[in-house]
Amino acid sequence: MTAANDTPRPSLAARAPLLVVLCGCMIAMLSFGPRASSGIFLLPMTSEFGWGRDTFGLAIAIQNLLWGVGTPFAGAIADRFGVTRVLWAGAVLYAAGLMLMAYSATPGLLHLSAGVMVGFGLSGCSFNIVLAAFGKMLPERWRPLSFGAGTAAGSFGQFLFPPLAAGLNTTIGWQETLIVFGFAMLLIMPFSIALASAPPAPKTQERQQSIGEALSEALRHRSYVLLVLGFFTCGFQLAFVTTHLPAYLIDRGLSIQVGGWTLAAIGLANMVGSLGSGWLSSRMPRRYLLAAIYFARGIAIAVFVLLPASPVTALGFGVVLGLLWLSTVPPTSGLVMLMFGTRYLAMLYGFAFFSHQVGGFLGVWLGGLFYEQMGSYDFVWWLSVALSFASAVINLPIVERPVAREPQPAGA
Structure with missing residues (x-):
C-alpha cells in the first residue's frame, strides 16, 4: 500500500498535454499583442509631445x-x-511598463517604460519561455507541433491587438488604450499555473552540466553560432516592420487603419506560417527550411518597396510576410533542442533570441534615425533585403545532429 501511495502522479503535461499547450498559447498571444502594436502609438505620441520618430524608435x-x-x-x-x-514576474513588470508608458511625457520616461520595463517584462513572459516549457514538459511527439502552435498563438496576438489598438485610439484615446493593455497582461498569471513543473532530472548516461558549462559548450559549437547569427536578421526585420510600417504607409498616402490591418494580416497569416513551419520542421532539414524562409522574405520586401502603395499591395505584403514572419522560430528552437537537449533549452534558446533582439534594436533604431536624416525609410528596407539573403546563406552549413558528449562516468 505504501509503495503504491509513493508512486509519483503523472505530470499535467503527461495527463493533459492539450491543456498545457492551450494555456501556453494564451500566454504567447497576450504577451505578443501589445508589443506588436507599438507602431500604432508612434504618431499619436510623437505628435502630442513634439518628438521625432527617432525618439520613439x-x-x-x-x-x-x-x-x-x-x-x-x-x-x-x-x-x-x-x-x-x-x-x-514578467507579467507584472510588462503591465506596469505599459501603464507608465501612458503617462510618459518625456523621452526619459518613455525609454524607462516602453523600453526598460516592457523589455525586461517580455523577457520573462513571452513565447520564448513558453516554447522552452513545451520542450521540457511535453511528450516528444507533441513538441514540433506545439512549437508551431505557440508561435502561431503569438501571431494571433498580432492579428488581434493592432486593429484593436487602432480602434481604441480613435475612441477612448491612446493613453487609455495602453492602460487597458496593461491590465490585460495580468491575465498571463493564471494561465501560467498550467506550465508549473519540477525541473527534469538529468539522464544518467549524460554528463551533468552546470549553466556555465552548457553555455560554453554552445558558444564553441559552430552550427549553434551560425544559427544565432542568422537569427539576427529575423529580429531586424520584425522589429522594423512592427514599429515603422504604419508610419511608412501613412507617408505613402494610406491611413492608420490600413497600417493596423496590415499588421493584423501579418499576424493572421503567420498563424498558418508558424503551424506549417512546425509541421515541416519534423519532415525536412531545418537548415534548408530556414534558408528558404529568409530568401523568400528578401524577395517579398523588395517587391513591396518597388510596387505602388495601395491598400491591396499593403495587405498583400502583410499576408506574404506573415507566412514567413515567425516561421523561423520552430526550426530554430528545434535545432537548439536537437543539438543540446532540453536541460538548458530555455537559456540556450534565450541566447539565440538575444541575437534576434540585437537585430531588433538596430532595425527599430536605424529606422527612426535614417528617417530623420534622409526623410524616408528606403535605406533600411534595402538593408533588410540584403540581410535576408545573407542569412539564407549562413544557415546552409548548419549540421543537424546532437553535440558529442562524453558519457557520465560510472558511479558519478
Missing part, C-alpha cells in the same frame, strides 16, 4: 534589446526553478 529599440538581454537570464532561472515564477 529608440524606446522600442531599447525594449527589443533588453528583451533579448533578459531572456537568457530568465531562461536560466526557469531551467533551474520552473517557469511559473518567471512568467508571473
Whole structure:
C-alpha cells in the first residue's frame, strides 16, 4: 500500500498535454499583442509631445534589446526553478511598463517604460519561455507541433491587438488604450499555473552540466553560432516592420487603419506560417527550411518597396510576410533542442533570441534615425533585403545532429 501511495502522479503535461499547450498559447498571444502594436502609438505620441520618430524608435529599440538581454537570464532561472515564477514576474513588470508608458511625457520616461520595463517584462513572459516549457514538459511527439502552435498563438496576438489598438485610439484615446493593455497582461498569471513543473532530472548516461558549462559548450559549437547569427536578421526585420510600417504607409498616402490591418494580416497569416513551419520542421532539414524562409522574405520586401502603395499591395505584403514572419522560430528552437537537449533549452534558446533582439534594436533604431536624416525609410528596407539573403546563406552549413558528449562516468 505504501509503495503504491509513493508512486509519483503523472505530470499535467503527461495527463493533459492539450491543456498545457492551450494555456501556453494564451500566454504567447497576450504577451505578443501589445508589443506588436507599438507602431500604432508612434504618431499619436510623437505628435502630442513634439518628438521625432527617432525618439520613439529608440524606446522600442531599447525594449527589443533588453528583451533579448533578459531572456537568457530568465531562461536560466526557469531551467533551474520552473517557469511559473518567471512568467508571473514578467507579467507584472510588462503591465506596469505599459501603464507608465501612458503617462510618459518625456523621452526619459518613455525609454524607462516602453523600453526598460516592457523589455525586461517580455523577457520573462513571452513565447520564448513558453516554447522552452513545451520542450521540457511535453511528450516528444507533441513538441514540433506545439512549437508551431505557440508561435502561431503569438501571431494571433498580432492579428488581434493592432486593429484593436487602432480602434481604441480613435475612441477612448491612446493613453487609455495602453492602460487597458496593461491590465490585460495580468491575465498571463493564471494561465501560467498550467506550465508549473519540477525541473527534469538529468539522464544518467549524460554528463551533468552546470549553466556555465552548457553555455560554453554552445558558444564553441559552430552550427549553434551560425544559427544565432542568422537569427539576427529575423529580429531586424520584425522589429522594423512592427514599429515603422504604419508610419511608412501613412507617408505613402494610406491611413492608420490600413497600417493596423496590415499588421493584423501579418499576424493572421503567420498563424498558418508558424503551424506549417512546425509541421515541416519534423519532415525536412531545418537548415534548408530556414534558408528558404529568409530568401523568400528578401524577395517579398523588395517587391513591396518597388510596387505602388495601395491598400491591396499593403495587405498583400502583410499576408506574404506573415507566412514567413515567425516561421523561423520552430526550426530554430528545434535545432537548439536537437543539438543540446532540453536541460538548458530555455537559456540556450534565450541566447539565440538575444541575437534576434540585437537585430531588433538596430532595425527599430536605424529606422527612426535614417528617417530623420534622409526623410524616408528606403535605406533600411534595402538593408533588410540584403540581410535576408545573407542569412539564407549562413544557415546552409548548419549540421543537424546532437553535440558529442562524453558519457557520465560510472558511479558519478
